[in-house]
Amino acid sequence: MRERERHHDDIRGPQLPAPAVDSGAVREAAERLLAQGTDAIDRALSGNSTAFLAATRQEGGQ
Amino acid sequence: MAERLFGVETEYALTAIGARGQSLDRAPIAEAVMHLARTTLPCLPDEFSGGMFLQNGARFYVDVGLHPECTTPEVSNPWDAVRYVQAGERLLLCLATAVAAKRRAGQLLLMRCNVDYGGMQSTWGCHESYMHRADPRAMPKQIVPHLVSRLIYTGAGGFDNRSGGVEFMLSPRVAHMTSEVSGESTHNRGIFHTKDEPLCRGGYHRLHILCGESLCSELAAWLKLGTTALVVAMTEAGLSPGEEVQLRTPVIAMRMFAQDPTCTAVAESPGGKRLSAINIQRHYLSLAEAHVGDAFMPPWAGEVCRQWRAVLDRLQGGPQAVATTLDWAIKLALFKEHVRRRGFVWESLPLWTEVARRLAAAPARTPHREQPLAAELVLGNNSPVAGEVTHLAPLMRANGLSWNCFGPFLNLRQELFEIDMRFGQLGDTGIFAALDASGALSHHVAGVENIEDAIERPPDVPRARRRGELIRQLSGEQERYSCDWLGVWDRQLGRIIDLSDPFAIASEWKECSDDDLGPLRGLPARVREHLALLRVRGRRVAPF
Numbered sequence: 001m002r003e004r005e006r007h008h009d010d011i012r013g014p015q016l017p018a019p020a021v022d023s024g025a026v027r028e029a030a031e032r033l034l035a036q037g038t039d040a041i042d043r044a045l046s047g048n049s050t051a052f053l054a055a056t057r058q059e060g061g062q
Numbered sequence: 063m064a065e066r067l068f069g070v071e072t073e074y075a076l077t078a079i080g081a082r083g084q085s086l087d088r089a090p091i092a093e094a095v096m097h098l099a100r101t102t103l104p105c106l107p108d109e110f111s112g113g114m115f116l117q118n119g120a121r122f123y124v125d126v127g128l129h130p131e132c133t134t135p136e137v138s139n140p141w142d143a144v145r146y147v148q149a150g151e152r153l154l155l156c157l158a159t160a161v162a163a164k165r166r167a168g169q170l171l172l173m174r175c176n177v178d179y180g181g182m183q184s185t186w187g188c189h190e191s192y193m194h195r196a197d198p199r200a201m202p203k204q205i206v207p208h209l210v211s212r213l214i215y216t217g218a219g220g221f222d223n224r225s226g227g228v229e230f231m232l233s234p235r236v237a238h239m240t241s242e243v244s245g246e247s248t249h250n251r252g253i254f255h256t257k258d259e260p261l262c263r264g265g266y267h268r269l270h271i272l273c274g275e276s277l278c279s280e281l282a283a284w285l286k287l288g289t290t291a292l293v294v295a296m297t298e299a300g301l302s303p304g305e306e307v308q309l310r311t312p313v314i315a316m317r318m319f320a321q322d323p324t325c326t327a328v329a330e331s332p333g334g335k336r337l338s339a340i341n342i343q344r345h346y347l348s349l350a351e352a353h354v355g356d357a358f359m360p361p362w363a364g365e366v367c368r369q370w371r372a373v374l375d376r377l378q379g380g381p382q383a384v385a386t387t388l389d390w391a392i393k394l395a396l397f398k399e400h401v402r403r404r405g406f407v408w409e410s411l412p413l414w415t416e417v418a419r420r421l422a423a424a425p426a427r428t429p430h431r432e433q434p435l436a437a438e439l440v441l442g443n444n445s446p447v448a449g450e451v452t453h454l455a456p457l458m459r460a461n462g463l464s465w466n467c468f469g470p471f472l473n474l475r476q477e478l479f480e481i482d483m484r485f486g487q488l489g490d491t492g493i494f495a496a497l498d499a500s501g502a503l504s505h506h507v508a509g510v511e512n513i514e515d516a517i518e519r520p521p522d523v524p525r526a527r528r529r530g531e532l533i534r535q536l537s538g539e540q541e542r543y544s545c546d547w548l549g550v551w552d553r554q555l556g557r558i559i560d561l562s563d564p565f566a567i568a569s570e571w572k573e574c575s576d577d578d579l580g581p582l583r584g585l586p587a588r589v590r591e592h593l594a595l596l597r598v599r600g601r602r603v604a605p606f
Contacts, residue, residue, distance in 0.1 A: 026379075029386050030395060033502045037396040038403070040496035044484040048083065049476035050434075055085035056077040056171065056483060058178040059127035061186025062247040062272060 063361045066291050067136045067193040067523060067564055070147055072276050073129035073186040074154065075173040075483070078162075091170065092124045094161045095154075103153075104537040106545040115545040117537070119520035119530045120150055126248065129186050130154055130172070135526035136193075136564055139362050140288035141509045142521045144280055149516035155488045174276035174486030177223040177234045179479035181434065185223075185238040187247075188276040192269040192291055193262070193564065196298040201269060202243050202254040204297040204304035208290065208346055209253050209273055210316040211307075211339035214325045215373050216286040218275035219390030220482045226422040226435060227415025228475050229321070230397065232390040235275050236320040242312045247272055253312055261547040262525075263562040269294060278486055278494040279389050279505035285373060288366035289343075292350045292359070299358040303349050307342045308332055323381045323394055343374055369507075386504045392497070393485060397478055404474045406467070413461050414471045417454055424450040437469030525561040528568060532559060 046052040076095075078086035096113065099105065099122060105114040113123020119135030132150030137143045154172060162170035178184040194201075217232035224237055231237065244252025257270045271290070277283040296303040308331050309315045315329030319339040328336040347370050354363045376383045384391040398408045406414075421427070422435055424447040430439065440447055451465070458465065485493040497503050520530035532550045536543045544551045549558040549568075557571040 026382055026385075029502075029504070030382055033386050033392070033395055033497070034399045036497055036500040036502040037399065037493070040493045040500075041396065041400060041481055041484075043496070044487075044491065044493050045477060045480060046083070049473070049480040051083050052079075052480050053180040053476060053483075055079045055083060055180075056075065056173075056178075057085065057180030057182050058075045058077075058129070058184055058186065059182060060178075060184035060248060061073045061125055061127035061129040062189065 064358050065138055066360045068291055069134045069136050069191045071133040071189040073125050073131045075175050076130055077171045079169040081168050088128045092128050095157045098157050104534050106533050106543050107540055108546055109544050110546055117530050117533045119526035135520050136523045137521045138523055140284045143287040144283050144510045145516040148513045151488055153517055172488040173483050175483045176275045179223055183224050185235055187272045188274050190271040192294045193266050194294050194298045198258050198267050205293055206254050206312050207304045207307040207342050208293045210312050211342035213320055214339045214377055215282055215388055217390040219393035227418040228411045231320045233320045236316050239273050262564050277389050280507045280510050281505050282388050284507045289370055295358055303346055307345045325377050340374055421447050421450055524567045525564045
């Protein structure tokens with residue numbers, strides 16, 4: 001593994017104001033997520049979730 | 063700058079589903095996966111767990127509840143922690159795929175989910191270990207507020223699996239944390255786990271955290287390890303990082319934080335201060351930033367602080383600001399959309415959950431209590447809860463709910479649970495994996511790469527490196543040699559290569575006996591346990 005470069009960073013001051021959020025970019029990303037998510041979910045669902053959950057029942061671990 | 067060592071143990075849900083959708087017995091499947099690993103991977107057996115150590119220094123075995131568990135080797139930075147978790151997952155998936163193909167076992171699924179939705183109401187873990195020299199008695203007070211509040215970026219997202227309705231939680235495992243401090247791991251779990259088995263010499267302690275969850279987001283996993291390692295470092299340095307953010311009732315606070323996607327819920331301190339999860343996290347962060355250049359801090363502290371600050375800033379913008387980055391927020395967006403597609407309003411789910419709760423609790427259901435709630439049972443002519451249905455009518459009417467939607471609500475509940483399980487499914491068909499491949503997410507951490515190398519090679523930590531070398535060298539003689547965290551054992555000649563010092567590279571075989579440990583004098587009691595185990599199993603060791 002490569003040796004990771006070590007940095008000594010400047011000590012940060014008091015809390016900075018929250019950065020401005022590009023709401024347009026956030027909205028676009030959300031739309032993309034939902035569009036892709038809908039496809040992914042439709043492909044993944046078994047069509048009988050009750051049976052799936054019964055079949056995937058898990059005992060407790062640690 | 064100080065070297066910090068930590069590691070992750072991840073338990074996975076293993077399921078085998080036959081061609082007709084039936085559940086197959088998991089025990090022979092788990093054993094087949096182990097057998098394939100044992101016979102095809104460079105490895106040495108681990109006498110204690112029944113599993114094995116691999117050439118990358120990791121451990122692999124099947125834990126209680128038939129959960130395959132991958133334990134990373136000791137790592138010294140959060141990039142490697144995430145890399146080695148991913149390496150373990152790729153290896154496990156590879157083995158499972160091969161077993162499934164060989165046995166024609168239908169579907170063989172491995173999932174990162176940490177709670178069961180099939181009626182067992184069970185949970186299993188993703189544990190973290192942090193090596194430290196702090197007084198273990200001082201640790202709970204300093205770290206519990208961090209563990210309670212970090213779920214705003216470390217939460218896997220999901221549902222309270224003990225609820226009869228649909229109750230979203232940032233961290234579903236929180237529902238199973240029933241005390242602040244506990245030594246138990248399979249019941250009565252505590253936010254702080256008192257287990258302190260160092261697995262090394264040198265006066266170190268091992269902080270073992272079991273309230274965390276398996277995560278898909280690289281950034282979330284990276285932050286989980288990086289921030290917690292810094293909190294441990296600050297505690298060890300005597301800074302008392304948790305002193306000013308104590309919580310009056312940590313278990314209640316944790317549940318409150320876990321139920322609030324806005325991250326604005328507040329909990330009280332013993333002195334009456336009102337603290338949100340973000341407030342608490344900013345306190346720890348500020349302290350870390352103030353000491354980032356100190357000798358006790360690891361060299362990567364600055365980068366963790368930068369990312370830590372960035373994620374807290376984003377969280378102040380609400381869940382939509384992290385909806386492509388953090389596990390719980392991605393899931394929340396998907397769940398809400400799915401609810402909408404099924405004709406429900408997300409905000410109506412608490413009401414439906416209340417309806418389900420009251421029906422489930424209705425005394426007339428007592429003979430039927432073991433049966434899952436079903437619309438046909440509740441609304442049928444011979445309903446055992448007809449009285450409660452009548453009693454609920456005003457609530458339903460006042461909130462615009464219709465009994466016609468009760469059956470669809472129960473179906474929706476099951477679908478949401480399946481979506482949660484499928485989200486963390488290993489392999490390309492998992493929902494998270496599919497989203498990642500489509501480019502819809504932004505969770506990667508620069509530097510978490512070269513996973514193939516992590517599958518084969520140990521991290522740059524002396525004893526992990528030495529363990530890996532020895533395993534590669536000796537794996538052809540599994541009858542003779544075994545391995546555990548403390549060393550590699552030659553059962554035939556009763557010798558050990560001592561790996562109990564994490565920072566030393568041991569190279570010589572040493573004789574070991576109980577009466578005179580010679581160079582091994584002072585090793586933890588586990589050495590004696592191992593010798594006793596070998597004697598019981600009839601392996602030749604030097605006489606006691």
